[in-house]
Amino acid sequence: MRLTIQREHLAQSVQDVMKAISSRTTIPILSGIKMVAMEQGVTLTGSDSDISIESFIPSEEDGKMIVEVLDPGSIVLPARFFAEIVKKLPQDTVEIEVQASNVVLIRSGKTEFNLNGLDAEEYPRLPQIQEEHxxxxxxxxxxxxxxxxxxxxxxxxxxxxxxxxxxxxxxxxxxxxxxxxxxxxxxxxxxxxxxxxxxxxxxxxxxxxxxxxxxxxxxxxVEIVMTENQVLFKTKHLLFFSxxxxxxxxxxSRLIPTDSQTDVIINAKEFFQAIDRASLLAREGRNNVVKLATLSDNKIEVSSISPEIGKVTEEIQCEAIEGEELKISFSAKYMMDALKALEGTEIKISFTGAMRPFILRPLHTDTMLQLILPVRTY
Missing domain, CATH: 3.70.10.10 (Proliferating Cell Nuclear Antigen)
Known part of the structure; x- marks a missing residue:
């Protein structure tokens, strides 16, 4: 195998397939990157047998030459060293040549590396997926x-x-x-x-x-193909198997309540910041719990007490509160994670009592929801 390749494209592909390579693999060859050179371009593969990633670098793209394959062939390169070498090569062009006994010569400018490779025939085959649906x-x-x-x-x-x-x-x-x-x-x-x-x-x-x-x-x-034991995500130059x-x-579906006793409509960003502040003291405790209580005039109170440190309370004006009065406690981290995931400025929180799961969803779409189980403190 002998080829010249643009370093930038090689570095990006190596970085992509490295995400599938585990440092703790029990199969030695899986600590390597498989490289296959053909006339059309170069394919790199990384795998830890749970995830496999294949990245293709075409010979040319948009009229620019990226790879010139002089002798087709294949080799498995030690991933960690190869990734570091590619990152630090001095020139934009890299020459790679497989010599006797799987020794790989990597040359860029006046820099030369000789790496001991492995026979690509021993590398496990990627799953063959029928792309019907x-x-x-x-x-x-x-x-x-x-x-x-x-x-x-x-x-x-x-x-x-x-x-x-x-x-x-x-x-x-x-x-x-x-x-x-x-x-x-x-x-x-x-x-x-x-x-x-x-x-x-x-x-x-x-x-x-x-x-x-x-x-x-x-x-x-992204094309997505599902089979009984594998899923494949496929983009222009990338195959990602899991x-x-x-x-x-x-x-x-049984967990998600269909009715509610108290509904709160609130600005997501303001609510997030208030929870963030309340959790400053809650974090010191074991459980990072924040309390919420409805007040009159469409307000809620967010509070947190840490016996050793102190307490924090904050009132927040809501857009609307409907239904019964409520006092509830929950994990500040779970609430902040949920708020980060929701899109939209206004969110609706539907409570079905102090010890039942409650739901957060954006006001104007039903494509997403977050559910949180409360914590027993009251």
């Missing part, structure tokens, strides 16, 4: 959906299924739900797809976080 999402919408749900997945392995986000496709709609059993995030989006098709899969939260980091902020479409979590995701 594909649906598309604009990249920026996909990133938004991930941002608005993935933070609510469970960090505990006691119920592995809750470490993922449940993606359901039914009646031309995608419904994404994450919960750690103390809170829940839900986001819906219309998709163009055969209405007869339905999917119900659980994608690991870790995979979605890594995917989101790689995707550029564009409105170009295994799915085994098991049935709990039916969360």
């Amino acid at each position: 594909v649906f598309q999402l604009p990249t920026d919408l996909l990133k938004t959906i991930i941002r608005q749900t993935v933070f609510a997945v469970s960090m505990s392995e006691t119920r592995p299924i809750l470490t993922g986000v449940n993606w359901r496709v039914e009646n031309g709609e995608l419904i994404c739900i994450a919960t750690d059993s103390h809170r829940l995030a839900l986001r819906k989006a219309k998709i163009e797809m055969d209405h007869h098709l339905s999917y119900n899969v659980v994608i690991p939260g870790k995979s979605l976080n890594e995917l989101s980091k790689i995707l550029d902020d564009t409105n170009e479409a 295994r799915l979590l085994d098991g049935n995701y709990p039916d969360t």
Whole structure:
């Protein structure tokens, strides 16, 4: 294998596939990046057997030459060293040549590295996915959906299924739900797809976080293909495979209250800042709990007490309060996470009593909601 390549393109691709490579892999070859050179361009692959990322660098793009492949071939390069080397090479052009016994010569300007590579034939094959039923999402919408749900997945392995986000496709709609059993995030989006098709899969939260980091902020479409045990996200030059979590995701529809006793309409930013201030003292306690009480004249009081440090109270003017008086306590962190995820200036919070889950949603759309379980203090 022998090629010359533009360093900038190589560095970007290496950075992308590195996101799938684990430093703690038990399979030595998976600590490497597989490089395949063909006439059309160069493909780099990184994998930790849960996530696999394949990045393609075309020979030319927009009339500019990016890669010139002199001898096609393949090799596996030690990922950590290769990534560092590419970052620090002095010139814009890099020559890569595989010599005898898988030794790889990397040359840029007057700098030369010799790296010991591995035989690419030993690298595990990527999953072969039948692309029969594909649906598309604009990249920026996909990133938004991930941002608005993935933070609510469970960090505990006691119920592995809750470490993922449940993606359901039914009646031309995608419904994404994450919960750690103390809170829940839900986001819906219309998709163009055969209405007869339905999917119900659980994608690991870790995979979605890594995917989101790689995707550029564009409105170009990402193709999404689901199978029984894999999901594939496909952009112009990138394939992102993730295994799915085994098991049935709990039916969360029962958790979401349909009625409410107290409704509060409030400016999201003002409310967020008040919770942030109240949590300054709450943070010192074990539980980071903030209390909310409705007052007269469409006001609420947010307060927090830390016996060793002191207390904080703040009144906030709401747009409207309807229903019964209420006193409730909740985690400041969960509330701030939920408010960050919601879009829109005005939000509606629907309470069904001091010990029942409550819901936050933007005022003018029903495509998203956040649910939080209160904490018993009163």
